[in-house]
Amino acid sequence: MKTGTLYLIPCTLGDTAVAQVLPQQVIDVARRLQHFVVEQPKSARQFLSLLKPELPIQSLHFETLNQHSDAKDLAKLLSPLLAGLDVGIISEAGCPGIADPGAELVALAHQQGIPVVPLVGPSSILLALMASGLDGQRFAFHGYLPIAEAERNKTIVALEAESARRKQTQLFIETPYRNEKLYAALLACCRPQTRLCIATDLSLTSESIQTRAIAQWKSQPMPQLNKRPSIFLLLAA
Amino acid sequence: MKTGTLYLIPCTLGDTAVAQVLPQQVIDVARRLQHFVVEQPKSARQFLSLLKPELPIQSLHFETLNQHSDAKDLAKLLSPLLAGLDVGIISEAGCPGIADPGAELVALAHQQGIPVVPLVGPSSILLALMASGLDGQRFAFHGYLPIAEAERNKTIVALEAESARRKQTQLFIETPYRNEKLYAALLACCRPQTRLCIATDLSLTSESIQTRAIAQWKSQPMPQLNKRPSIFLLLAA
Numbered sequence: 305m306k307t308g309t310l311y312l313i314p315c316t317l318g319d320t321a322v323a324q325v326l327p328q329q330v331i332d333v334a335r336r337l338q339h340f341v342v343e344q345p346k347s348a349r350q351f352l353s354l355l356k357p358e359l360p361i362q363s364l365h366f367e368t369l370n371q372h373s374d375a376k377d378l379a380k381l382l383s384p385l386l387a388g389l390d391v392g393i394i395s396e397a398g399c400p401g402i403a404d405p406g407a408e409l410v411a412l413a414h415q416q417g418i419p420v421v422p423l424v425g426p427s428s429i430l431l432a433l434m435a436s437g438l439d440g441q442r443f444a445f446h447g448y449l450p451i452a453e454a455e456r457n458k459t460i461v462a463l464e465a466e467s468a469r470r471k472q473t474q475l476f477i478e479t480p481y482r483n484e485k486l487y488a489a490l491l492a493c494c495r496p497q498t499r500l501c502i503a504t505d506l507s508l509t510s511e512s513i514q515t516r517a518i519a520q521w522k523s524q525p526m527p528q529l530n531k532r533p534s535i536f537l538l539l540a541a
Numbered sequence: 542m543k544t545g546t547l548y549l550i551p552c553t554l555g556d557t558a559v560a561q562v563l564p565q566q567v568i569d570v571a572r573r574l575q576h577f578v579v580e581q582p583k584s585a586r587q588f589l590s591l592l593k594p595e596l597p598i599q600s601l602h603f604e605t606l607n608q609h610s611d612a613k614d615l616a617k618l619l620s621p622l623l624a625g626l627d628v629g630i631i632s633e634a635g636c637p638g639i640a641d642p643g644a645e646l647v648a649l650a651h652q653q654g655i656p657v658v659p660l661v662g663p664s665s666i667l668l669a670l671m672a673s674g675l676d677g678q679r680f681a682f683h684g685y686l687p688i689a690e691a692e693r694n695k696t697i698v699a700l701e702a703e704s705a706r707r708k709q710t711q712l713f714i715e716t717p718y719r720n721e722k723l724y725a726a727l728l729a730c731c732r733p734q735t736r737l738c739i740a741t742d743l744s745l746t747s748e749s750i751q752t753r754a755i756a757q758w759k760s761q762p763m764p765q766l767n768k769r770p771s772i773f774l775l776l777a778a
Contacts, residue, residue: 312671321566325661328560401671403678411674414738414752422672424562424744426661434549434638435659437648441640444681444709472681501651507661515651 308385310413311337312406313392314399314425315351317533318508322354325426325507331355333423338363339384339391341409343370348394369393369405378412385418399427403447429475432503432535435513436473439539443473449486456486460493460538467498468540475537483529486536494518497541502527504534517541545622547650548574549643550629551636551662552588554770555745559591562663562744568592570660575600576621576628578646580607585631606630606642615649622655636664640684666712669740669772672750673710676776680710686723693723697730704735705777712774720766723773731755734778739764741771754778 313334316325323331335357342348345366353361367381384391393400393409400406401422413420433440446463450456463474478486490500496519503513504527514527515537550571553562572594579585582603590598604618621628630637630646637643638659650657670677683700687693700711715723727737733756740750741764751764752774 323565324567325564327562327564329558330561399667399671401674401677402667407674407677409674410672411736411752414674420672420674420750421748422668422743422750424661424663424668427664427667430636430639430664430667431659431661434636435647435657437638437644437646437651437657440638440644441684442682445679447678499648506659511658513657513659515648 305388307416307418308388308390309419309421310385310410311390311392312400312410312420312422313394314423314427315394315397317397317426317428317506320507327424330423330425334392337390337392339365339367339389340394341367341369341381341391341406342394343396343404344368347396351394369409371405373405375408378409381409382412382416382418385413386416399425402427402429426507428503428506428533428535431506432501432513432537433473433475435503436501436537437515438473438499438501438537439471440473442471443475445475447476448478449476451482453489457489457493460489464494464498464538464540467538473537473539475535477535480529480531480533483532483534484526487526487529490536490538491518491522494538495540499539499541501537502529502534503537504529504532506533506535542625544653544655545625545627546656546658547622547647548627548629549637549647549657549659550631551660551664552631552634554634554663554665554743557744564661567660567662571629574627574629576602576626577631578604578606578618578628578643579631580633580641581605584633588631606646608642610642612645615646618646619649619653619655622650623653636662639664639666663744665740665743665770665772668743669738669750669774670710670712672740673738673774674752675710675736675738675774676708677710679708680712682712684713685715686713688719690726694726694730697726701731701735701775701777704775710774710776712772714772717766717768717770720769720771721763724763724766727773727775728755728759731775732777736776736778738774739766739771740774741766741769743770743772
Protein backbone atom coordinates (compact mmCIF):
# COMPACT_ATOMS: atom_id res chain seq x y z
CA MET A 305 0.00 0.00 0.00
CA LYS A 306 1.12 3.53 -0.75
CA THR A 307 2.02 5.50 2.39
CA GLY A 308 0.92 9.07 3.03
CA THR A 309 3.23 12.09 2.87
CA LEU A 310 4.65 13.84 5.92
CA TYR A 311 4.37 17.61 5.32
CA LEU A 312 6.46 20.08 7.32
CA ILE A 313 4.17 23.09 7.73
CA PRO A 314 5.71 26.37 8.88
CA CYS A 315 3.62 28.81 10.88
CA THR A 316 3.81 32.50 11.72
CA LEU A 317 6.49 33.89 14.08
CA GLY A 318 3.92 35.92 16.01
CA ASP A 319 1.00 38.17 15.31
CA THR A 320 1.29 38.64 11.52
CA ALA A 321 -1.07 38.07 8.63
CA VAL A 322 -0.72 34.55 7.25
CA ALA A 323 -0.39 35.90 3.68
CA GLN A 324 2.71 37.84 4.77
CA VAL A 325 4.73 34.73 5.58
CA LEU A 326 3.06 31.68 3.98
CA PRO A 327 2.67 30.95 0.25
CA GLN A 328 -0.90 30.25 -0.91
CA GLN A 329 -0.11 26.64 -1.83
CA VAL A 330 1.24 26.01 1.67
CA ILE A 331 -2.01 27.37 3.10
CA ASP A 332 -3.93 25.10 0.70
CA VAL A 333 -2.04 21.97 1.82
CA ALA A 334 -2.59 22.78 5.50
CA ARG A 335 -6.31 23.44 4.90
CA ARG A 336 -6.99 19.99 3.48
CA LEU A 337 -5.06 17.85 6.03
CA GLN A 338 -6.89 15.99 8.80
CA HIS A 339 -3.95 14.63 10.80
CA PHE A 340 -1.40 16.78 12.59
CA VAL A 341 1.56 16.30 14.92
CA VAL A 342 2.06 19.50 16.92
CA GLU A 343 3.93 20.90 19.91
CA GLN A 344 0.77 22.27 21.55
CA PRO A 345 -2.70 21.41 20.21
CA LYS A 346 -4.18 24.68 21.51
CA SER A 347 -1.87 26.97 19.54
CA ALA A 348 -1.94 24.68 16.49
CA ARG A 349 -5.76 24.95 16.46
CA GLN A 350 -5.50 28.74 16.71
CA PHE A 351 -3.06 28.83 13.81
CA LEU A 352 -5.12 26.47 11.64
CA SER A 353 -8.31 28.41 12.30
CA LEU A 354 -6.64 31.42 10.61
CA LEU A 355 -6.20 29.27 7.49
CA LYS A 356 -9.91 28.28 7.43
CA PRO A 357 -9.53 24.50 7.12
CA GLU A 358 -11.89 22.60 4.82
CA LEU A 359 -13.20 20.47 7.72
CA PRO A 360 -14.46 21.75 11.09
CA ILE A 361 -11.53 22.19 13.53
CA GLN A 362 -13.18 19.74 15.98
CA SER A 363 -12.91 16.94 13.41
CA LEU A 364 -9.14 17.33 12.94
CA HIS A 365 -6.76 14.94 14.74
CA PHE A 366 -3.92 16.37 16.80
CA GLU A 367 -1.10 14.32 18.32
CA THR A 368 1.38 16.04 20.63
CA LEU A 369 5.15 15.88 20.16
CA ASN A 370 7.30 18.05 22.41
CA GLN A 371 10.39 17.87 24.61
CA HIS A 372 8.47 15.75 27.14
CA SER A 373 7.54 13.11 24.55
CA ASP A 374 8.97 9.62 24.94
CA ALA A 375 11.08 8.32 22.04
CA LYS A 376 9.20 4.99 22.16
CA ASP A 377 5.90 6.79 21.44
CA LEU A 378 7.19 8.25 18.17
CA ALA A 379 6.40 5.20 16.03
CA LYS A 380 2.65 5.39 16.65
CA LEU A 381 2.61 8.99 15.39
CA LEU A 382 3.44 7.55 11.97
CA SER A 383 0.48 5.12 11.91
CA PRO A 384 -1.83 7.38 9.82
CA LEU A 385 1.00 7.67 7.25
CA LEU A 386 1.39 3.89 7.09
CA ALA A 387 -2.40 3.70 6.56
CA GLY A 388 -2.02 5.98 3.52
CA LEU A 389 -3.05 9.30 5.10
CA ASP A 390 -1.08 12.55 4.89
CA VAL A 391 0.13 14.14 8.12
CA GLY A 392 1.34 17.69 8.84
CA ILE A 393 3.90 18.66 11.49
CA ILE A 394 3.46 22.14 12.96
CA SER A 395 5.82 23.64 15.52
CA GLU A 396 5.16 26.52 17.93
CA ALA A 397 6.73 29.13 15.65
CA GLY A 398 8.41 29.08 12.27
CA CYS A 399 9.73 26.00 10.51
CA PRO A 400 9.33 22.51 12.02
CA GLY A 401 12.49 20.41 12.29
CA ILE A 402 14.74 23.41 12.97
CA ALA A 403 15.53 23.46 16.69
CA ASP A 404 12.39 21.55 17.69
CA PRO A 405 11.37 17.93 18.49
CA GLY A 406 9.83 17.33 15.04
CA ALA A 407 13.21 16.28 13.63
CA GLU A 408 13.08 12.90 15.41
CA LEU A 409 9.76 12.07 13.80
CA VAL A 410 11.12 13.08 10.39
CA ALA A 411 14.13 10.80 10.95
CA LEU A 412 11.81 7.89 11.69
CA ALA A 413 9.75 8.65 8.58
CA HIS A 414 12.93 8.42 6.45
CA GLN A 415 13.72 5.04 8.03
CA GLN A 416 10.29 3.76 7.02
CA GLY A 417 10.47 5.14 3.48
CA ILE A 418 7.71 7.72 4.06
CA PRO A 419 8.03 10.75 1.74
CA VAL A 420 8.86 13.98 3.59
CA VAL A 421 7.93 17.31 1.97
CA PRO A 422 9.18 20.58 3.51
CA LEU A 423 7.03 23.64 2.82
CA VAL A 424 8.19 27.26 2.61
CA GLY A 425 7.65 29.62 5.52
CA PRO A 426 9.33 32.01 7.93
CA SER A 427 12.52 31.02 9.76
CA SER A 428 13.94 33.63 12.10
CA ILE A 429 17.42 32.12 11.61
CA LEU A 430 17.26 32.49 7.84
CA LEU A 431 15.60 35.94 7.84
CA ALA A 432 18.26 37.19 10.26
CA LEU A 433 21.09 35.81 8.17
CA MET A 434 19.70 37.35 4.95
CA ALA A 435 19.24 40.76 6.53
CA SER A 436 22.44 40.86 8.54
CA GLY A 437 24.78 41.61 5.63
CA LEU A 438 27.18 39.15 7.26
CA ASP A 439 28.75 36.23 5.40
CA GLY A 440 26.08 33.79 4.20
CA GLN A 441 28.61 31.56 2.41
CA ARG A 442 29.69 30.00 5.70
CA PHE A 443 27.65 30.10 8.88
CA ALA A 444 26.89 28.07 11.97
CA PHE A 445 23.86 28.06 14.26
CA HIS A 446 24.62 27.14 17.88
CA GLY A 447 21.23 27.40 19.60
CA TYR A 448 21.48 28.64 23.19
CA LEU A 449 24.81 29.62 24.77
CA PRO A 450 25.59 28.37 28.32
CA ILE A 451 23.70 30.23 31.07
CA ALA A 452 26.50 30.44 33.69
CA GLU A 453 28.37 33.71 33.19
CA ALA A 454 31.95 32.42 33.10
CA GLU A 455 31.12 29.58 30.75
CA ARG A 456 29.01 31.84 28.50
CA ASN A 457 31.79 34.42 28.21
CA LYS A 458 34.30 31.68 27.39
CA THR A 459 31.95 30.43 24.65
CA ILE A 460 31.57 33.94 23.18
CA VAL A 461 35.35 34.35 22.97
CA ALA A 462 35.69 30.90 21.37
CA LEU A 463 32.94 31.65 18.81
CA GLU A 464 34.61 34.94 17.89
CA ALA A 465 37.96 33.20 17.41
CA GLU A 466 36.35 30.51 15.28
CA SER A 467 34.57 33.16 13.22
CA ALA A 468 37.90 34.87 12.53
CA ARG A 469 39.67 31.62 11.66
CA ARG A 470 36.97 30.27 9.35
CA LYS A 471 35.40 33.51 8.14
CA GLN A 472 32.16 32.02 9.42
CA THR A 473 29.10 33.88 10.71
CA GLN A 474 28.09 32.59 14.16
CA LEU A 475 24.38 32.61 15.05
CA PHE A 476 22.88 32.00 18.50
CA ILE A 477 19.82 32.77 20.57
CA GLU A 478 18.87 33.45 24.19
CA THR A 479 15.73 33.12 26.24
CA PRO A 480 14.15 36.55 25.53
CA TYR A 481 14.16 37.77 29.15
CA ARG A 482 17.94 37.24 29.26
CA ASN A 483 18.68 39.06 25.96
CA GLU A 484 20.03 42.19 27.63
CA LYS A 485 22.48 40.17 29.74
CA LEU A 486 23.74 38.43 26.60
CA TYR A 487 24.06 41.81 24.87
CA ALA A 488 26.18 43.17 27.72
CA ALA A 489 28.36 40.05 27.67
CA LEU A 490 28.94 40.37 23.91
CA LEU A 491 30.01 44.01 24.29
CA ALA A 492 32.34 43.07 27.14
CA CYS A 493 33.90 39.99 25.48
CA CYS A 494 34.23 40.81 21.76
CA ARG A 495 36.86 42.81 19.91
CA PRO A 496 35.90 46.37 18.82
CA GLN A 497 35.95 45.55 15.06
CA THR A 498 33.81 42.39 15.30
CA ARG A 499 30.44 42.95 13.70
CA LEU A 500 27.33 42.04 15.69
CA CYS A 501 23.86 41.85 14.15
CA ILE A 502 20.81 41.80 16.40
CA ALA A 503 17.58 40.80 14.65
CA THR A 504 14.49 41.24 16.83
CA ASP A 505 10.78 40.51 16.33
CA LEU A 506 11.40 39.23 12.80
CA SER A 507 8.43 39.50 10.41
CA LEU A 508 6.43 41.48 13.01
CA THR A 509 5.57 45.18 12.71
CA SER A 510 8.05 45.85 15.53
CA GLU A 511 10.88 44.16 13.56
CA SER A 512 14.33 45.65 14.12
CA ILE A 513 17.57 44.49 12.46
CA GLN A 514 20.85 46.28 13.05
CA THR A 515 24.42 45.32 12.22
CA ARG A 516 27.18 47.35 13.90
CA ALA A 517 30.78 46.89 14.92
CA ILE A 518 31.07 46.23 18.67
CA ALA A 519 32.71 49.66 19.07
CA GLN A 520 29.65 51.29 17.47
CA TRP A 521 27.21 49.34 19.65
CA LYS A 522 29.14 50.63 22.68
CA SER A 523 28.73 54.23 21.53
CA GLN A 524 24.94 54.06 21.15
CA PRO A 525 22.13 53.49 23.66
CA MET A 526 21.36 49.86 24.52
CA PRO A 527 18.65 48.53 22.18
CA GLN A 528 15.29 47.44 23.65
CA LEU A 529 15.66 43.66 23.69
CA ASN A 530 13.97 42.58 26.89
CA LYS A 531 11.44 39.77 26.29
CA ARG A 532 11.62 40.30 22.50
CA PRO A 533 12.62 37.17 20.49
CA SER A 534 16.02 37.92 18.95
CA ILE A 535 18.74 36.26 16.92
CA PHE A 536 22.35 37.28 17.54
CA LEU A 537 24.89 37.04 14.69
CA LEU A 538 28.58 37.66 15.03
CA LEU A 539 31.32 37.93 12.39
CA ALA A 540 34.90 38.69 13.42
CA ALA A 541 36.83 41.18 11.27
CA MET B 542 15.08 63.16 4.45
CA LYS B 543 13.70 59.70 5.08
CA THR B 544 15.61 56.97 3.20
CA GLY B 545 13.92 54.14 1.31
CA THR B 546 13.82 50.53 2.48
CA LEU B 547 16.05 47.78 1.09
CA TYR B 548 13.86 44.68 0.56
CA LEU B 549 15.41 41.23 0.21
CA ILE B 550 13.14 39.46 -2.27
CA PRO B 551 13.42 35.68 -2.59
CA CYS B 552 12.64 34.03 -5.90
CA THR B 553 11.79 30.50 -7.05
CA LEU B 554 14.39 27.70 -7.00
CA GLY B 555 13.46 26.63 -10.53
CA ASP B 556 10.35 25.99 -12.57
CA THR B 557 7.65 26.19 -9.89
CA ALA B 558 4.50 28.25 -9.47
CA VAL B 559 5.20 31.47 -7.62
CA ALA B 560 2.28 30.81 -5.24
CA GLN B 561 3.99 27.59 -4.14
CA VAL B 562 7.01 29.32 -2.67
CA LEU B 563 6.22 33.04 -2.17
CA PRO B 564 3.68 34.57 0.22
CA GLN B 565 1.13 36.91 -1.40
CA GLN B 566 2.45 39.96 0.48
CA VAL B 567 5.97 39.28 -0.81
CA ILE B 568 4.58 39.17 -4.35
CA ASP B 569 2.75 42.45 -3.65
CA VAL B 570 5.94 44.21 -2.46
CA ALA B 571 7.90 43.03 -5.50
CA ARG B 572 5.10 44.12 -7.85
CA ARG B 573 5.17 47.73 -6.69
CA LEU B 574 8.96 48.34 -6.65
CA GLN B 575 10.68 50.22 -9.48
CA HIS B 576 14.34 49.80 -8.49
CA PHE B 577 16.13 46.47 -8.29
CA VAL B 578 19.65 45.19 -7.69
CA VAL B 579 20.01 41.77 -9.31
CA GLU B 580 22.59 39.17 -10.28
CA GLN B 581 21.39 38.99 -13.91
CA PRO B 582 18.83 41.47 -15.30
CA LYS B 583 17.53 38.95 -17.85
CA SER B 584 16.48 36.32 -15.32
CA ALA B 585 15.24 38.97 -12.87
CA ARG B 586 12.94 40.35 -15.60
CA GLN B 587 11.65 36.84 -16.31
CA PHE B 588 10.95 36.29 -12.64
CA LEU B 589 9.25 39.67 -12.17
CA SER B 590 7.09 39.16 -15.25
CA LEU B 591 5.57 36.12 -13.50
CA LEU B 592 4.53 38.43 -10.66
CA LYS B 593 2.80 40.89 -13.05
CA PRO B 594 4.40 44.14 -11.87
CA GLU B 595 2.24 47.26 -11.59
CA LEU B 596 4.44 49.16 -14.08
CA PRO B 597 5.61 47.91 -17.50
CA ILE B 598 8.79 45.80 -17.17
CA GLN B 599 10.65 48.19 -19.51
CA SER B 600 10.15 51.05 -17.05
CA LEU B 601 11.78 49.20 -14.13
CA HIS B 602 15.41 49.97 -13.19
CA PHE B 603 17.87 47.10 -12.85
CA GLU B 604 21.41 47.41 -11.50
CA THR B 605 23.71 44.40 -11.65
CA LEU B 606 25.57 43.04 -8.62
CA ASN B 607 27.44 39.76 -9.02
CA GLN B 608 30.82 38.19 -8.27
CA HIS B 609 32.44 40.41 -10.94
CA SER B 610 31.20 43.64 -9.34
CA ASP B 611 33.76 46.04 -7.93
CA ALA B 612 33.44 46.86 -4.22
CA LYS B 613 33.87 50.58 -4.99
CA ASP B 614 30.74 50.53 -7.19
CA LEU B 615 28.53 49.32 -4.34
CA ALA B 616 27.87 52.76 -2.88
CA LYS B 617 26.11 54.07 -5.97
CA LEU B 618 23.68 51.13 -5.85
CA LEU B 619 22.33 52.71 -2.66
CA SER B 620 21.65 56.10 -4.25
CA PRO B 621 17.91 55.49 -4.92
CA LEU B 622 17.57 54.54 -1.23
CA LEU B 623 19.27 57.76 -0.12
CA ALA B 624 16.84 59.61 -2.41
CA GLY B 625 13.93 58.04 -0.51
CA LEU B 626 13.05 55.24 -2.95
CA ASP B 627 12.63 51.56 -2.03
CA VAL B 628 14.95 49.01 -3.67
CA GLY B 629 14.63 45.21 -3.98
CA ILE B 630 17.54 42.78 -4.15
CA ILE B 631 16.85 39.60 -6.14
CA SER B 632 19.36 36.77 -6.49
CA GLU B 633 19.46 34.04 -9.16
CA ALA B 634 17.65 31.50 -7.00
CA GLY B 635 16.22 31.49 -3.50
CA CYS B 636 17.02 33.99 -0.77
CA PRO B 637 19.34 36.95 -1.40
CA GLY B 638 22.19 37.43 1.06
CA ILE B 639 22.70 33.67 1.61
CA ALA B 640 25.76 32.59 -0.35
CA ASP B 641 25.50 35.42 -2.90
CA PRO B 642 27.01 38.90 -3.46
CA GLY B 643 23.96 40.75 -2.10
CA ALA B 644 25.32 40.50 1.44
CA GLU B 645 27.92 43.21 0.80
CA LEU B 646 25.27 45.67 -0.29
CA VAL B 647 23.19 44.85 2.78
CA ALA B 648 26.25 45.47 4.98
CA LEU B 649 26.71 48.91 3.39
CA ALA B 650 23.01 49.69 3.89
CA HIS B 651 23.39 48.98 7.63
CA GLN B 652 26.39 51.32 7.78
CA GLN B 653 24.27 54.11 6.28
CA GLY B 654 21.28 53.50 8.53
CA ILE B 655 19.05 52.28 5.68
CA PRO B 656 16.30 49.90 6.91
CA VAL B 657 16.70 46.33 5.62
CA VAL B 658 13.62 44.09 5.41
CA PRO B 659 14.03 40.36 4.64
CA LEU B 660 11.03 38.70 2.99
CA VAL B 661 10.00 35.03 3.25
CA GLY B 662 10.77 32.61 0.44
CA PRO B 663 12.42 29.32 -0.47
CA SER B 664 15.93 28.51 0.75
CA SER B 665 17.29 25.14 -0.32
CA ILE B 666 19.53 25.09 2.77
CA LEU B 667 16.61 25.56 5.12
CA LEU B 668 14.21 23.21 3.29
CA ALA B 669 16.90 20.52 3.28
CA LEU B 670 17.59 20.93 6.98
CA MET B 671 13.86 20.79 7.89
CA ALA B 672 13.28 17.65 5.83
CA SER B 673 16.48 15.80 6.73
CA GLY B 674 15.41 14.73 10.22
CA LEU B 675 18.97 15.57 11.29
CA ASP B 676 19.75 17.84 14.22
CA GLY B 677 18.43 21.36 13.60
CA GLN B 678 19.54 22.60 17.04
CA ARG B 679 23.14 22.91 15.91
CA PHE B 680 24.20 23.07 12.26
CA ALA B 681 26.85 24.60 10.02
CA PHE B 682 26.77 25.44 6.32
CA HIS B 683 30.15 25.25 4.59
CA GLY B 684 29.36 26.13 0.96
CA TYR B 685 31.52 24.22 -1.52
CA LEU B 686 34.10 21.65 -0.40
CA PRO B 687 37.58 21.73 -2.01
CA ILE B 688 37.68 20.35 -5.58
CA ALA B 689 41.02 18.48 -5.40
CA GLU B 690 40.34 14.88 -4.35
CA ALA B 691 42.83 14.52 -1.52
CA GLU B 692 41.89 17.84 0.04
CA ARG B 693 38.16 17.18 -0.38
CA ASN B 694 38.42 13.77 1.30
CA LYS B 695 40.40 15.29 4.16
CA THR B 696 37.68 17.92 4.58
CA ILE B 697 34.93 15.26 4.63
CA VAL B 698 36.73 13.33 7.38
CA ALA B 699 37.24 16.56 9.35
CA LEU B 700 33.57 17.55 9.00
CA GLU B 701 32.46 14.11 10.17
CA ALA B 702 34.76 14.30 13.22
CA GLU B 703 33.47 17.79 14.04
CA SER B 704 29.88 16.58 13.64
CA ALA B 705 30.53 13.79 16.16
CA ARG B 706 32.29 16.07 18.63
CA ARG B 707 29.72 18.88 18.54
CA LYS B 708 26.58 16.90 17.63
CA GLN B 709 26.31 19.36 14.74
CA THR B 710 24.72 18.75 11.33
CA GLN B 711 27.14 19.67 8.53
CA LEU B 712 25.69 21.06 5.28
CA PHE B 713 27.54 21.57 1.99
CA ILE B 714 26.98 21.77 -1.73
CA GLU B 715 28.73 20.87 -4.98
CA THR B 716 28.55 22.09 -8.56
CA PRO B 717 25.70 19.87 -9.84
CA TYR B 718 27.75 18.08 -12.51
CA ARG B 719 30.19 16.94 -9.79
CA ASN B 720 27.48 15.65 -7.39
CA GLU B 721 28.12 11.99 -8.16
CA LYS B 722 31.84 12.33 -7.46
CA LEU B 723 31.05 13.94 -4.12
CA TYR B 724 28.57 11.15 -3.36
CA ALA B 725 31.21 8.50 -4.05
CA ALA B 726 33.72 10.34 -1.87
CA LEU B 727 31.24 10.54 1.03
CA LEU B 728 30.57 6.80 0.84
CA ALA B 729 34.30 6.10 0.73
CA CYS B 730 35.31 8.46 3.56
CA CYS B 731 32.52 8.33 6.16
CA ARG B 732 31.81 5.80 8.90
CA PRO B 733 29.00 3.27 8.28
CA GLN B 734 26.71 4.68 11.01
CA THR B 735 27.03 8.33 9.95
CA ARG B 736 23.75 9.59 8.52
CA LEU B 737 23.80 11.33 5.13
CA CYS B 738 20.84 13.26 3.74
CA ILE B 739 20.73 14.17 0.06
CA ALA B 740 18.10 16.76 -0.85
CA THR B 741 17.72 17.26 -4.61
CA ASP B 742 15.58 19.58 -6.76
CA LEU B 743 13.99 21.14 -3.69
CA SER B 744 10.49 22.62 -4.23
CA LEU B 745 10.37 21.21 -7.79
CA THR B 746 8.11 18.35 -8.91
CA SER B 747 11.23 16.16 -9.18
CA GLU B 748 12.12 16.84 -5.50
CA SER B 749 13.84 13.96 -3.71
CA ILE B 750 14.96 13.92 -0.08
CA GLN B 751 16.46 10.82 1.51
CA THR B 752 18.30 10.32 4.80
CA ARG B 753 20.19 7.03 5.22
CA ALA B 754 23.15 5.72 7.18
CA ILE B 755 26.25 5.46 4.97
CA ALA B 756 25.99 1.65 5.20
CA GLN B 757 22.44 1.82 3.78
CA TRP B 758 23.45 4.14 0.94
CA LYS B 759 26.14 1.61 0.04
CA SER B 760 23.56 -1.18 -0.18
CA GLN B 761 21.21 0.64 -2.56
CA PRO B 762 21.65 1.87 -6.16
CA MET B 763 23.37 5.22 -6.59
CA PRO B 764 20.76 8.03 -6.67
CA GLN B 765 20.38 10.12 -9.84
CA LEU B 766 22.23 13.30 -8.87
CA ASN B 767 24.01 14.37 -12.03
CA LYS B 768 23.33 18.03 -12.88
CA ARG B 769 20.53 18.22 -10.29
CA PRO B 770 20.99 20.95 -7.62
CA SER B 771 21.49 19.14 -4.31
CA ILE B 772 22.29 19.84 -0.69
CA PHE B 773 24.32 17.29 1.26
CA LEU B 774 23.84 16.98 5.04
CA LEU B 775 25.88 14.80 7.32
CA LEU B 776 25.45 13.90 10.99
CA ALA B 777 27.87 11.52 12.70
CA ALA B 778 26.37 8.91 15.04
